[in-house]
Amino acid sequence: MELDDRKLKILQAVIRNYMETGEPVGSRTISKYSDLNLSSATIRNEMSDLEEMGYILQPHTSAGRIPSDKGYRLYVDRMMEEKDREVSELKELMIERTDKMERVLKQVVKVLAANTNYATMVSAPVYHRNKLKFIQLSKVSSTQILAVIMTEGNLVRNKVIPVTEELDQETVLKLNILLNSVLNGLAIEEINLAMIKNLKEQAGIHSGLVADVVDAVAEVIHSEEEVEIYTSGTTNIFRYPELSENGKASELLSTFEEKQELTDLMNRTLEGGRDQNIQVYIGQELPVQAMKDCSVVTATYELGDGLRGTIGIVGPKRMDYENVVNTLKTLTDQLDEIYNRKG
Amino acid sequence: MELDDRKLKILQAVIRNYMETGEPVGSRTISKYSDLNLSSATIRNEMSDLEEMGYILQPHTSAGRIPSDKGYRLYVDRMMEEKDREVSELKELMIERTDKMERVLKQVVKVLAANTNYATMVSAPVYHRNKLKFIQLSKVSSTQILAVIMTEGNLVRNKVIPVTEELDQETVLKLNILLNSVLNGLAIEEINLAMIKNLKEQAGIHSGLVADVVDAVAEVIHSEEEVEIYTSGTTNIFRYPELSENGKASELLSTFEEKQELTDLMNRTLEGGRDQNIQVYIGQELPVQAMKDCSVVTATYELGDGLRGTIGIVGPKRMDYENVVNTLKTLTDQLDEIYNRKG
DNA sequence: TGTTAGCACTCAAAAGGGCCGAGTGCTAAT
């Protein structure tokens, strides 16, 4: 059977209508409120075909039709290109370039959630080439050394290391020079045992301290693999009965709280979607079972320096894809502009 | 009317039973499952008295009784002292002393939520005497200076400051000495304009940089006033119908997500409860309207150095107070031991 | 005098039944 233009129009009408109401939509509604000028009977025949093709389905006999995942997929893939809608406003979001990345991200999720009425999430950027730029040890008390470690991309981490041996300022300075000259510019994978052995030998009696620092470096860089995820507007799911009724809300909210599965989802997006910036997952397409009644739209943002993260919007399958996609486009563009202009 | 021993026992039985089942409890139940050996009729008379006194109430005529806020309050205040229950185990929680405070707190809320089946929250510690311990500037590139600021209590913050003027290593070293000698040991309130003016003069052509650093110091110390709150197990509220039915869940969960009201609550606890470590809020006693069907048990923890924060457990009014209080006691003791032993 | 058995009464929740209406599929007419 062929999916001709009329069928497409009817499918579109069904989806649009269902998006608004959330109720199964019947043939008579389509017949009345679309500009096709066809009787309900004709629509019924066409809808019967559409159902056979798998684009729509009935929740039960004698109910109207609702779009299937396949239907949504077609809609998202094909119909969205047709319409170049007005770009969304999103005036409220004023991003200030600051070093507190964290705060920016929290702000972003909040604004997004408020603007879209869906649940939103942002993963903090991950450094893809994680090279050491700078190490500094400082003596802060007689028993403590503060190690400051900075990577390319200006990510800074600190670690307080307790020491037992006596250290004067000069020794600390020497150790600093030693560490920097050997480790600078290296990625964590490039630091091998031989190098560490060499370092320890040069450090002499302070080899224990050097070992601690190297451990700290490893830990710091490695710990970035636990990607931080910020969520907001998760309670928006209560706006959509199909997500919150029958105790579904609990499961879904647990997913948001747990965050592990979100992380996996975000990572997948980050890996897969290098070519296309915005991706749409519909229902069963999602790797997370608890989200089978949801759709997720994700966008990748980049802050220069190979710093990349993901923004995601979670809503019901009948979410307003056009609007969401547009909003995300605007937002990522804005981030791009702000962070890549200066640098 | 007097609250004699028998009435007390019956009240206790009502509360215990209601805690388990969550259903209004009738006279017959008490008569059968308590060791009072009284007929249901007698119990009825006593219950009628208890209701008149305001300790229990009927959701509607011809239903059993449930405890009122006043009843819970009596129970919590009086009955808990009687019974010195076995100390809760809480073996799962192995706190490692690490510099990543954040991670410890996240771990604590998670374990608590898993152990109690209630929603939990922890406020990150607030520094009550926030003095500067150490400032260090480092040149990390030709256009950037990294400022590392450490306060008493080993809180470390970094800020990258862009610079336009040329700076050699020696100048950076001089500035370091200058900043430390002037600012060291001061609380933020003690840094006044005259001091800053003096600093700038001594810095000569680098006065702009000094201004930036001072700004950073202020921002860093000040930003700690937005107390961070970590929550976990918020979806546990779905275990308790009285909290989740009729769309109440949404409101309550929003409170958890928004966190502002939680912060207020935590702060109130921190201020009020210097003498008593553990506090119990029941229903209307809570300043947060959305929580009127909840009880909250809070505990203050201290990590030495005047570093104090609050742990809270949010559950239905029929929560297992003994267990929760015990768990919190154990936990705060443990934190005390670990953080105050070393230092 | 305190306790208990008995009984009438109340009321929420569950179970049942009938009706409505939106919606379908099929068929015959246009």
Next chain:
DNA sequence: ATTAGCACTCGGCCCTTTTGAGTGCTAACA
């Protein structure tokens, strides 16, 4: 190819009935 007409389906709504847990009151009892 399209449409009008019609029988059929079935979830949702409303109403009633039934059930059962629970109460308050009274009278009998130790």
